[in-house]
Amino acid sequence: MTARMSTTRKLFIVLTMWLPAVALIVTRSLWIAELPAELPTHWGASGPADGASAAGPFFGWMLGISLAAAIVGTVMIVAPVRGKWVQRATAGVIGAVAFFPLAMWITSAAPSRGVTDPYTVELGAWFALLMLAPAYGLLPLVIYPKIDNPAIEVVADAEVEPVELEPGEVASWSRTIVSKMFVIMTILLTVLQAAIYIPVIMTEGISHLHWSVIVAVLVVLLVAAFCVYRVSVDWRGLRVTSGLFGFPIKRLSPAQIVKAEVAEINPGEWGGWGYRIAPGRSAIVLKQGPGFVVTQANGKLFAVTLERPEEPVSVMQGLLDASKRRGDGKGLGPNATSELGE
Template identity: 25%
Template sequence: MPHYEVKHRSLLTLLLVLPSLIVLGTRLLLGTSLPAITATHWSGSAYPDGFTDTRVFVTVCISLAIGGAVLGFISFSLSHKPVLHSLLLFVGGLAAWTSAGLFVSCAVPSALAGDPTQALLSGGFTVLSIVASLVGLLPVWIAGVYQQHAKESQTKRRQRVAQAQGRDTSVPVANTATTSSAQGFNQTASASWWFWLLGLFPLAMGIVMLTVLKGDDESETLIMLISGPLFVLILTPLILGLCKIRVRITEDQVRVSSAIFAFPLRTISVNQIKEVRSEEILPMEWSGWGWRFFPGGSAVVLRRSEGLSFDLEDGKRFAVTIPDSQRAAAILHSKMNRV
């Protein structure tokens, strides 16, 4: 059974321990200003409608933070089981950071108000709790075990395909084609229908925030007036722009960009390419759908289809789904032989 290296152990340790320190540190800083009852739930109003005994709330939050850290540390010894390792690290990191964000966003407003029934949940605390949960996803991303496992799975799959076709695995498929390096390549690829719907979702949310929802107070209204344009002007072009991409090969580089809004996604010079292959791109082997980043590489994956897989000179990887990928790989191999 292969053993995968857990990368950045020092940073991972810090990320797993920090939530417990945040909960304990916040509790100590608040001291006697934290009332016996803590506001823990708000629904449609700036004022709370749910409360928890402070001692119980502190105990639950610190237990989740410590328990999450323990799960994360246990995952370090299970790197030879990448799925179980990733699951434990994901659950541990998410539990630890979510509990820390929840504690700060509930305890601090309660302490500032003195009377927990008057604790105001501002937009800043809401954003803080969301950001804390997102930070909880970083450990499994930073560890890099799943990425190593995916790379090994890709290699084994290529070997099985080559063996079934009776090919020598040391010879890339694209080398069997003869293509003039002067020939250009300019292709577009489109995502599945559900990805297009996902791209339209922030547009709809932004319109709803601007035209339908009305806050009960000025602060809530202000949050909606800020969030609405952000959804419309930033998230919509970013997600919708990934629904259709363009891959262009010029004289000395490969350029991947949005075919809708034309913003660049990745540019690779020919002299940066160590190896390039035409192969089937499986989303889950490249961390999912969309514009993906992971330790050791990145990818632009729209669907399960053919595409280009790059091994770069700096040891990183990149993949992009694009039709006619064999011809693209042949063109790149021709250019690489000239460098």
């Protein structure tokens, strides 16, 4: 059964959402005498700030965003109107949203203390504080009680017959699947980074690039890595690799697989879209709809959304049956191969 959330636990989760707003007020009260009338709010690819905003309105916006996130989060925790998994995930997101304005405020205000000209302030290591916002969002998730995994909706009318294999024969299946969302994100990030850094290179030269360009390139490459997936099923088990860079994302040997089923994949039950990891389950969710779910020997689940999931499930079931007949559960040798898929 799902653990019922106690009042004390609710209060702690709500507290994590209000702490950033409190920290905003406290830091402004402590620093107000040292801050200039304007605060730096934008930095180019290198050097000091190239944009500034009036300190009062900037603080007001940051506090308003943080307070709004805290209020929404409090309502969701005290009077939830959605399922437990959605509520849990949203609590984490709201925690990160509430912290982000605090990170922006400190990044701008902390290095500006005692400075009269905001355009002389350099970003420096304070930029790293903005990276902590997602980590802060983990606090509500840690405090939230452990909940049961929602049941998998197995497709009842999907009659899958295992591939029949003769002794010494195996089968293989493979397909390349593309995440349109991550492709669009990669293109947008590339265009954005180009718009930021190319003018600097053209006017000042590549030597003037800020160290943040390294972070920007790594972010683009990380997102691009999840644009294309190669899913394969053969005598080695189930393998998922990055279609662009080739590194493994998921590997399951036949000994690690208990069963494979055709199912309807609901992103909300797996933590959203993309490569998702949740307690007791992980998945590659590119859309809502058909896919297959693999139950592992340790009880964990792994799912992939794709068209015609009956094909890989049939091959997996056939390979598992053949492995059981062998009695070793270690997989099969590639003596003879029947290829399926694309």
